[in-house]
Amino acid sequence: MIDTMAFLLVFFMIASLAMTRQQGMPVNLPRADSGAPQTWGDRALVVTITQEGRLFLDKRPLQFHELKAAVEARLAAKPNTIVVINADDSLRHGTVMKAMDLVKQAGAKQVAIATKQAEVISQREP
Numbered sequence: 001m002i003d004t005m006a007f008l009l010v011f012f013m014i015a016s017l018a019m020t021r022q023q024g025m026p027v028n029l030p031r032a033d034s035g036a037p038q039t040w041g042d043r044a045l046v047v048t049i050t051q052e053g054r055l056f057l058d059k060r061p062l063q064f065h066e067l068k069a070a071v072e073a074r075l076a077a078k079p080n081t082i083v084v085i086n087a088d089d090s091l092r093h094g095t096v097m098k099a100m101d102l103v104k105q106a107g108a109k110q111v112a113i114a115t116k117q118a119e120v121i122s123q124r125e126p
Contacts, residue, residue, distance in 0.1 A: 043078075043080060043081055043082050044081070044082050044083075044084050045057070045058065045071065045074050045075075045081045045082070045083045045084070046058055046083075046084045046086050046114075047067070047071075047083060047084070047085050047086065047099055047103060048086040048087070049085075049086070049087040049088060049091055049095060049096065049099055050088055051088040051090050051091070053091070053095060055067060055099065057070050057071070057074075064098065064099070064102065067099065067102045067103070067106075068102045068103075068105055068106045069106075071083065071102070071103055071106035071107075071108060072106040072107060075106060075107050075108060080110075081108070081110075082110040082111075082112060083103045083108040083110065083111045083112070084111075084112045084113075084114050085099055085100055085103070085111065085112070085113045085114065086114040087099070087113070087114075096113075100113075
């Protein structure tokens with residue numbers, strides 16, 4: 001009986017992970033030692049900037065001059081929204097800051113930058 005319960009627990013954990021909805025476009029995120037998986041749920045609004053510099057709000061393509069108005073509209077409907085900047089690792093810092101500045105001008109109170117957790121490299125003493 002315990003084996004069956006353990007199997008069901010693992011099955012539902014894996015199934016729930018497979019059903020999670022990725023709101024942003026896939027990009028090569030920068031690595032950070034403090035990076036940890038976050039679950040924002042429906043509270044997140046994802047601003048993605050691809051390697052080519054293309055901008056997306058969730059999965060909808062935008063131009064930079066449209067970003068502020070689009071974020072303002074979404075924040076008007078849901079003021080407690082967390083805006084997640086999902087930028088490719090190869091982008092210039094200025095491009096990411098431009099997007100972040102527009103999001104802050106739109107009135108976002110909570111802004112996060114998406115990273116992936118850095119790989120732990122074991123160091124041996126010589």
